[in-house]
Amino acid sequence: xxxxxxxxxxxxxxxxxxxxxxxxxxxxxxxxxxxxxxxxxxxxxxxxxxxxxxxxxxxxxxxxxxxxxxxxxxxxxxxxxxxxxxxxxxxxxxxxxxxxxxxxxxxxxxxxxxxxxxxxxxxxxxxxxxxxxxxxxxxxxxxxxxxxxxxxxxxxxxxxxxxxxxxxxxxxxxxxxxxxxxxxxxxxxxxxxxxxxxxxx
Amino acid sequence: xxxxxxxxxxxxxxxxxxxxxxxxxxxxxxxxxxxxxxxxxxxxxxxxxxxxxxxxxxxxxxxxxxxxxxxxxxxxxxxxxxxxxxxxxxxxxxxxxxxxxxxxxxxxxxxxxxxxxxxxxxxxxxxxxxxxxxxxxxxxxxxxxxxxxxxxxxxxxxxxxxxxxxxxxxxxxxxxxxxxxxxxxxxxxxxxxxxxxxxxxxxxxxxxxxxxxxxxxxxxxxxxxxxxxxxxxxxxxxxxxxxxxxxxxxxxxxxxxxxxxxxxxxxxxxxxxxxxxxxxxxxxxxxxxxxxxxxxxxxxxxxxxxxxxxxxxxxxxxxxxxxxxxxxxxxxxxxxxxxxxxxxxxxxxxxxxxxxxxxxxxxxxxxxxxxxxxxxxxxxxxxxxxxxxxxxxxxxxxxxxxxxxxxxxxxxxxxxxxxxxxxxxxxxxxxxx
Numbered sequence: 001x002x003x004x005x006x007x008x009x010x011x012x013x014x015x016x017x018x019x020x021x022x023x024x025x026x027x028x029x030x031x032x033x034x035x036x037x038x039x040x041x042x043x044x045x046x047x048x049x050x051x052x053x054x055x056x057x058x059x060x061x062x063x064x065x066x067x068x069x070x071x072x073x074x075x076x077x078x079x080x081x082x083x084x085x086x087x088x089x090x091x092x093x094x095x096x097x098x099x100x101x102x103x104x105x106x107x108x109x110x111x112x113x114x115x116x117x118x119x120x121x122x123x124x125x126x127x128x129x130x131x132x133x134x135x136x137x138x139x140x141x142x143x144x145x146x147x148x149x150x151x152x153x154x155x156x157x158x159x160x161x162x163x164x165x166x167x168x169x170x171x172x173x174x175x176x177x178x179x180x181x182x183x184x185x186x187x188x189x190x191x192x193x194x195x196x197x198x199x200x201x
Numbered sequence: 202x203x204x205x206x207x208x209x210x211x212x213x214x215x216x217x218x219x220x221x222x223x224x225x226x227x228x229x230x231x232x233x234x235x236x237x238x239x240x241x242x243x244x245x246x247x248x249x250x251x252x253x254x255x256x257x258x259x260x261x262x263x264x265x266x267x268x269x270x271x272x273x274x275x276x277x278x279x280x281x282x283x284x285x286x287x288x289x290x291x292x293x294x295x296x297x298x299x300x301x302x303x304x305x306x307x308x309x310x311x312x313x314x315x316x317x318x319x320x321x322x323x324x325x326x327x328x329x330x331x332x333x334x335x336x337x338x339x340x341x342x343x344x345x346x347x348x349x350x351x352x353x354x355x356x357x358x359x360x361x362x363x364x365x366x367x368x369x370x371x372x373x374x375x376x377x378x379x380x381x382x383x384x385x386x387x388x389x390x391x392x393x394x395x396x397x398x399x400x401x402x403x404x405x406x407x408x409x410x411x412x413x414x415x416x417x418x419x420x421x422x423x424x425x426x427x428x429x430x431x432x433x434x435x436x437x438x439x440x441x442x443x444x445x446x447x448x449x450x451x452x453x454x455x456x457x458x459x460x461x462x463x464x465x466x467x468x469x470x471x472x473x474x475x476x477x478x479x480x481x482x483x484x485x486x487x488x489x490x491x492x493x494x495x496x497x498x499x500x501x502x503x504x505x506x507x508x509x510x511x512x513x514x515x516x517x518x519x520x521x522x523x524x525x526x527x528x529x530x531x532x533x534x535x536x537x538x539x540x541x542x543x544x545x546x547x548x549x550x551x552x553x554x555x556x557x558x559x560x561x562x563x564x565x566x567x568x569x570x571x572x573x574x575x576x577x578x579x580x581x582x583x584x585x586x587x588x589x590x591x592x593x594x595x596x597x598x599x600x601x602x603x604x605x606x607x608x609x610x611x612x613x614x615x616x617x618x619x620x621x622x623x624x625x626x627x628x629x630x631x632x633x634x
Contacts, residue, residue: 002367003326024384037386037542038367040326052327056288057486057532058445061524063627094370094536095288096327099445099518100452102628109329116629137298138330150329151365159337161330163215164222164299172444172452174212176468177204185205185431185439185455187423 002034002041007148011042039094040151047082049127050144051120052093052106059095063103063116068092070117074124087128089144100169101136108147110135113169137165202460204468205431207439208415209455212299218334220341223302229347231422235310236355238421243314247417249425251437256282256373256410257484257513259436259502268397269315269405278406279312279320280382281414283335284366284373286325287485287593288536289518292443293411295453297324297331300415301338305361307417309347312359315407319360323378326367335363370540374588375408376400377542388544389588412441432458436501436512444469446519447476447628458512459504463496465517473628476521480604484513486533487593489600490526510600525621526605527612530597531559537594548591551582555598562612565619572609576602 001024005016012035021028035041053068054060071090075083082089098104101113105120112123113136126133133141139161150156168175177183216222223229235243248263269277281304285293297304304322312320324332339361342348350358364382371377372387379401381387400406416438420428429437436458442465445451449470456465462481472478480490483500488511491498498508505512520529538552555578561567579595586592602609611620 003365034384034386038326038369039539040366040368055532056536057529058289058518060532061520061529061623061626062446063629065623066627093327094368094539095286095290097285097291097294097325099289099291099516100443101291102445102451106327109327111328111330118629135330147329150333151326151367153336153363153365155336156333158330159333164212164217165330166212166215166217166295166299168450169452170209170295170299171212172450173204173442173454173456173468174206174209176450176454177206178213180204182203182206184210185207186210186419187427 001152003148004152006042007145007152010045010145044080045082046144047086047089048143049087049108049141050089050091051124052091052096052109054094054096054098054102054104055092056095058099059102059104067103067105067115067117067120071120071124074121088124100172107133107135107141108144110139110141110147111137113137137162137167202457202464204454205439205457206455207419208296208300208303208412208441209453217299218301218338220302220345220347223306227422228302228418229306231418231420232306232309232347233353235313235421236353236357240314240316243310243421246421246425247314250420250428251425251432252413252416252420252428253436253502254410255412255416255440255514257287257487259512262409262413265397265409266311266315266407268395269407270398271316273405275404276319276402277315277317278401278404279308279315279317280378280401280406280408281308281320281322281411282373282375282378282408283322283324283331283411284370284378285411286370286373287487287514287516288533289445289482289485290443290514290516291445292441292453292514292516294328294331295443296411296415296441298334301334302342303415303418304411305338305342305347307414308361309352309359310417310421311407311409311414313357315405317407318358319362321362321364321382321401323364323366323372323382325372326365332363332365339363369542370536371542371588371590374590377588378408379406386542388542391587433499433501433503435503440500440515442500443516444519445516446481447473447521447626448519449473458501459499461497462500462517465500466496466519472519472521476523479520479522479524480526481520482518483510484515484517486536487596488513489596490604492604509603521626523621523625525563525617526601526608527559527563527617528621528623530601531556531563533597534559534594537590541590541594545587545591547582548586548594551578551586551591552594554578555594559598562609563617565612565614565616567609567612569613571613572602572606
């Protein structure tokens with residue numbers, strides 16, 4: 001429900017807290033206790049897009065800190081701040097479980113794997129110009145509020161974006177196995193269909 | 202040792218996450234067999250497979266399921282822990298994206314075995330694509346008759362609920378996860394009672410990791426003997442390893458437990474061109490780091506313990522000679538400090554204090570006494586915090602001090618950035634200013 005509030009208000013607003021309390025039958029204090037615990041719930045309005053840069057050691061050391069420095073300089077804002085035109089907010093985020101893609105960035109929480117300073121600058125330029133940005137494992141970027149609505153549990157029709165998202169990183173081991181002629185470690189599977197006939201893409 | 206694609210075997214088919222893609226390779230045949238076997242036989246089979254929890258603790262899975270009291274008249278629950286948030290861990294997210302139906306089949310078999318009619322998947326909030334993928338995968342399973350009422354004509358009913366979190370590493374701790382799922386602040390609970398006796402809504406609950414449950418379908422379909430034919434005596438089976446860091450081909454590699462880091466890193470293409478391995482971590486930031494001398498130790502629960510570390514999640518992180526150990530440890534402690542839930546004093550105060558001291562050492566302004574002070578602080582947290590997050594926070598520094606004391610000593614007079622240029626660790630090429 002708090003994600004739903006954010007999808008409407010751009011943050012967890014006092015009115016949003018009151019609404020949750022009323023619907024669920026708790027006190028506003030109890031709802032606030034929950035809202036203030038989780039780092040995704042924001043207390044100040046977020047811009048149209050939220051860019052998160054992972055700064056934990058794997059991503060941070062492999063380029064995340066360099067990306068953070070470039071972004072804060074380019075946009076002239078600091079952590080948890082929003083550009084004056086309301087377009088972009090920045091956040092230093094924790095491990096996104098995309099370590100094999102380090103350095104990892106998110107835009108509206110969608111994956112932007114394997115980033116560099118140049119790539120991120122391109123992304124920002126497109127976002128500012130209102131041009132489409134394709135996430136690396138997921139859909140075209142929409143907005144912070146649209147993602148919050150997805151997190152609130154509403155179907156956005158984008159579940160198949162990118163197929164199964166198995167790219168070079170996810171397929172690293174399987175590709176080596178194929179090259180070396182190593183078979184799946186499972187007995188008696190039905191024979192694979194010929195060529196790409198049934199892969200449904 | 203060879204690679205052993207199991208869960209990842211058909212990831213090169215882009216519909217591997219759908220019911221159609223899964224059925225194409227015999228998916229849900231395990232479920233049909235489970236219904237023939239009956240719930241108790243399923244638990245026995247999982248016990249005999251030797252499967253151990255893949256979330257880091259390595260607790261025997263079948264044994265955990267058998268702790269759920271049967272015939273008690275209470276609802277039972279399965280909760281899948283999909284909160285993968287540990288620095289270095291990136292195996293569950295890919296599994297959720299590409300092996301969605303494997304997870305669901307495993308959930309149905311487990312729920313059937315423990316006599317649960319409602320199961321949950323708790324997914325961290327920061328991965329909306331995973332959340333929307335699992336919602337749709339569950340919808341497809343319902344549409345195909347694998348979820349809902351009278352599954353495959355067995356008379357068994359199951360509902361699965363996909364729940365998104367909101368940014369809290371502590372919610373990967375099973376009891377904090379349960380509190381979060383109940384709509385509260387995600388702070389851990391006292392154990393005992395354990396979740397198997399009093400978990401979600403004070404009812405018997407099994408909490409298992411994504412990879413653990415994703416393995417169940419194949420174990421039932423091919424049998425415990427098949428699964429335990431891989432791996433070691435104490436660590437049977439196949440592991441989804443991830444490799445990240447300064448290697449040529451980071452990614453997901455499935456291998457039997459007991460393989461060595463040398464073999465695994467070999468398949469990952471070895472260290473990047475022109476560099477050499479400095480230190481590596483077998484399973485996420487919460488386990489002690491290791492060096493080149495440990496590359497031939499088996500990657501198994503007992504193998505990693507034998508060299509003073511732990512297998513943890515089996516998500517291997519690799520760092521080359523450009524990396525400052527002090528900077529890395531500081532970074533991990535900043536993480537634990539941020540993620541500390543605040544409930545207990547050792548962790549809440551300790552992580553902040555440790556982090557401050559590491560920042561000083563990293564800046565070259567540390568004091569001689571800081572090294573011993575840090576050891577003392579870690580000792581005050583380890584085993585004395587309310588939950589394992591504290592233990593995890595107390596682990597990186599002692600592990601690093603053992604092999605890299607000289608770098609911490611250097612922190613009393615020289616910033617780490619002067620000794621190890623941060624730019625040299627960056628993996629993308631030179632930036633236009």
